[in-house]
Amino acid sequence: MSNGSEGNFVTTDGRNIGGVMMEMKNITLRFGGVVALENISFNILEGEVRAIIGPNGAGKSSMLNVISGFYIPQEGEVIFQGSPRPSLKPFEVAHQGIARTFQNIALFEGMSVLDNVMTGRLTKMKTGIFSQMIWAGKAEREEIENREAVEKIIDFLEIQAIRKTPVSRLPYGLKKRVELARALAAEPNLLLLDEPMAGMNVEEKQDMSRFILDVNSEFGTTIALIEHDMGVVMDLSDRVVVMDYGRKIGDGTPDEVRNNQEVIDAYLGVSHD
Numbered sequence: 001m002s003n004g005s006e007g008n009f010v011t012t013d014g015r016n017i018g019g020v021m022m023e024m025k026n027i028t029l030r031f032g033g034v035v036a037l038e039n040i041s042f043n044i045l046e047g048e049v050r051a052i053i054g055p056n057g058a059g060k061s062s063m064l065n066v067i068s069g070f071y072i073p074q075e076g077e078v079i080f081q082g083s084p085r086p087s088l089k090p091f092e093v094a095h096q097g098i099a100r101t102f103q104n105i106a107l108f109e110g111m112s113v114l115d116n117v118m119t120g121r122l123t124k125m126k127t128g129i130f131s132q133m134i135w136a137g138k139a140e141r142e143e144i145e146n147r148e149a150v151e152k153i154i155d156f157l158e159i160q161a162i163r164k165t166p167v168s169r170l171p172y173g174l175k176k177r178v179e180l181a182r183a184l185a186a187e188p189n190l191l192l193l194d195e196p197m198a199g200m201n202v203e204e205k206q207d208m209s210r211f212i213l214d215v216n217s218e219f220g221t222t223i224a225l226i227e228h229d230m231g232v233v234m235d236l237s238d239r240v241v242v243m244d245y246g247r248k249i250g251d252g253t254p255d256e257v258r259n260n261q262e263v264i265d266a267y268l269g270v271s272h273d
Contacts, residue, residue, distance in 0.1 A: 017046065027040045035246055042251055045239075047222055100192035100193070101192070103198065105179055113181075117154060119185075172200070177208070184219075196212065205229065209235065212236060238253070249266060250263040
């Protein structure tokens, strides 16, 4: 990277990173007497790949759930595209241009790959249920446009051969790719990936890493991801925020985080002795 860490710079591979898209400001989240997130602040820049890492139980998924609207923090603000975001339901957050995948795959097992990816276009559908039932006029045109968009994503992720296959018949790695396709079908400005490499073998991780980089570079999609594979994190990310026991303990470039003693201690268990 060049020209600082707060946006409007060019990465070493030529990608443009813009200003702040989202800012998490003093976020505190509690479940009864348990503090899941404690006074955490960081931002996500337009066009970057931002990693959120930490040991098990650090609060990473809780933070992603705050970003996507599944959890509402008791304290702090989520500032999106320059404005404080009110309390929104997840589908309202999706309409703002934020899509996500899940740690545990959340696909419709009995439906085909194509139909699963089509569900990602729901935020783009404007016609009512009655118009869709008779499938004429505007509803027909909208359906054709949505199918064309989905077919492009299927080609992009190289899953043409399984487009009509029921998801239940697919191996784990391909299911992860289908879930990514569904998220991309929403044409998000911000894509949230919750452990996209979990359970994959080396070859599957390499494929998924390539697709994530391609989504970022070719579509210009901003990406925030949680991942436990540190090799993947260091290779993919522009910046990394590190959490431990609900607190932020590090934030910076991969090299800065890699050399942060508090981060090293947390991963080695030294700080918990």
